[in-house]
Amino acid sequence: MTLLYKSTRNTDNVVPASQAILQGLATDGGLYVPTELPKLELNFDELAQKSYQEVAYLIMSAFYPDFTEEELRYCIDSAYDTKFDDAAIAPVVKKGNDYYLELFHGSTIAFKDMALSILPYLMTTSAKKNGVDSEIVILTATSGDTGKAAMAGFADVPGTKIIVFYPKDGVSKIQEKQMVTQKGDNTYVVAIDGNFDDAQSMVKSLFNDAALKQALADNGKQFSSANSINIGRLIPQVVYYVYAYAQLVKQGEIKNGEEINVSVPTGNFGNILAGYYAKQLGVPFKQLICASNPNKVLTDFFQTGVYDRNRPFFVTSSPSMDILISSNLERLIFHLTGDDVAQTNELMNQLTSEGKYEITPEMKARLTDFIGDFATEEETKATIEEIYQEAQYVLDPHTAVAASVLAKHKEANTPSLVVSTASPYKFPRVVVEALTQKEATKDDFDLVDELYRLSNVVIPQAVTELLDAPVRHNRVVAVNEMKPCVTEILAIK
Numbered sequence: 001m002t003l004l005y006k007s008t009r010n011t012d013n014v015v016p017a018s019q020a021i022l023q024g025l026a027t028d029g030g031l032y033v034p035t036e037l038p039k040l041e042l043n044f045d046e047l048a049q050k051s052y053q054e055v056a057y058l059i060m061s062a063f064y065p066d067f068t069e070e071e072l073r074y075c076i077d078s079a080y081d082t083k084f085d086d087a088a089i090a091p092v093v094k095k096g097n098d099y100y101l102e103l104f105h106g107s108t109i110a111f112k113d114m115a116l117s118i119l120p121y122l123m124t125t126s127a128k129k130n131g132v133d134s135e136i137v138i139l140t141a142t143s144g145d146t147g148k149a150a151m152a153g154f155a156d157v158p159g160t161k162i163i164v165f166y167p168k169d170g171v172s173k174i175q176e177k178q179m180v181t182q183k184g185d186n187t188y189v190v191a192i193d194g195n196f197d198d199a200q201s202m203v204k205s206l207f208n209d210a211a212l213k214q215a216l217a218d219n220g221k222q223f224s225s226a227n228s229i230n231i232g233r234l235i236p237q238v239v240y241y242v243y244a245y246a247q248l249v250k251q252g253e254i255k256n257g258e259e260i261n262v263s264v265p266t267g268n269f270g271n272i273l274a275g276y277y278a279k280q281l282g283v284p285f286k287q288l289i290c291a292s293n294p295n296k297v298l299t300d301f302f303q304t305g306v307y308d309r310n311r312p313f314f315v316t317s318s319p320s321m322d323i324l325i326s327s328n329l330e331r332l333i334f335h336l337t338g339d340d341v342a343q344t345n346e347l348m349n350q351l352t353s354e355g356k357y358e359i360t361p362e363m364k365a366r367l368t369d370f371i372g373d374f375a376t377e378e379e380t381k382a383t384i385e386e387i388y389q390e391a392q393y394v395l396d397p398h399t400a401v402a403a404s405v406l407a408k409h410k411e412a413n414t415p416s417l418v419v420s421t422a423s424p425y426k427f428p429r430v431v432v433e434a435l436t437q438k439e440a441t442k443d444d445f446d447l448v449d450e451l452y453r454l455s456n457v458v459i460p461q462a463v464t465e466l467l468d469a470p471v472r473h474n475r476v477v478a479v480n481e482m483k484p485c486v487t488e489i490l491a492i493k
């Protein structure tokens with residue numbers, strides 16, 4: 001049997017990987033999951049000798065069987081190259097008693113780069129394979145990070161264009177500079193006189209605009225989205241879990257087969273779900289620790305079996321985890337039901353209508369792979385300070401949430417791996433405040449210098465090059481001008 005992808009909402013919807021990547025979300029509203037788990041003999045003594053790219057090929061060829069070797073190697077080699085400032089791509093380091101898997105060595109110094117650097121190549125290759133010759137236009141609204149990571153991934157990828165809208169006064173100074181200096185002849189960045197929700201709703205309505213869709217088709221173009229539910233983002237994330245375990249074996253830190261715990265700072269449940277798939281493939285993970293910030297909807301879910309988004313929303317120092325609907329959780333729910341489409345539909349419909357659902361005791365009994373817990377804002381800051389004192393290692397606030405939660409569940413004889421999702425230089429204000437224990441009053445760029453003086457951690461090139469990068473984008477439009485702006489950029493009537 002070959003591995004295909006089936007929707008969590010409709011048993012009849014089964015497609016090859018390349019079509020699932022092109023569609024993103026299934027047309028029935030469900031998420032695509034593999035019809036079976038690939039059978040891989042993971043020999044970590046052998047894997048320890050392999051490069052990141054070789055491990056990526058092993059995992060992706062198993063999950064994307066309709067891609068040829070040549071196609072996959074082209075995608076992998078185009079994605080994981082010198083855009084990353086470390087040849088290991090995802091290095092594992094030991095600091096204090098724990099290990100950290102650093103996923104922040106790509107173009108935007110955060111974990112989204114791991115998947116968004118390869119997604120554009122997977123998409124354009126999928127289009128070719130399926131005889132789709134239209135240009136792929138990515139349209140997205142961003143509150144800062146994801147849009148930038150998507151642009152960095154799509155910049156100058158043949159056969160694509162990307163248009164990103166961001167709220168003019170709703171992003172940090174560093175984020176704004178990252179946006180307006182974006183390189184690439186196919187990238188378009190537009191500031192909106194409005195907030196993120198305004199931009200997001202208008203982008204949604206443009207996606208659903210039938211006349212616009214037709215006009216695009218008449219001009220040989222089609223919209224697509226790069227959001228985190230695409231299996232073209234999920235599967236590349238399985239790779240670094242396999243690679244990390246192999247690196248620990250290689251470094252002599254663990255014995256082949258020894259169980260380790262993994263703590264993951266979680267928002268949309270994409271990163272940790274990839275860890276769960278890695279465990280099912282045979283990576284010896286004991287517990288997957290799902291670490292949340294005060295938006296602890298997942299903590300409550302793992303502890304009680306009730307998912308309830310009806311609660312206050314907190315703006316925290318780990319903004320990429322400020323999420324009340326973790327969209328990738330639907331895949332875990334589906335697996336907990338024993339791949340039961342009817343039951344999944346029922347629970348997801350309850351989430352839409354009432355904002356909450358409760359899983360059955362049988363499903364809850366299957367949650368043994370996970371521990372859910374959270375860190376308060378105070379605990380997160382204290383952890384940044386503590387780890388720095390103990391190990392001279394500076395964590396960003398997202399990683400600090402995972403380290404803080406890990407400390408509460410640490411088992412004496414089980415090695416632990418913290419998944420590190422951003423460079424501290426991405427969030428200099430919070431980090432400097434944690435290290436100095438007082439309010440930081442300078443602007444972001446001065447805080448970068450201060451963080452360097454405090455920590456001696458090399459400033460990533462992604463930050464230094466911003467200082468004198470030329471501004472390439474200066475469009476500012478009102479929300480109701482977004483549609484004409486898109487048609488003008490794409491030169492369609």
Ligand SMILES: *Cc1c(COP(=O)(O)O)cnc(C)c1O
Nearest residue numbers: 266267268269270271320398421
């Ligand atoms: C997106 C993000 C997360 C959360 O990852 P999910 O896959 O949404 O759970 C954590 N940390 C950082 C820095 C991120 O950008």
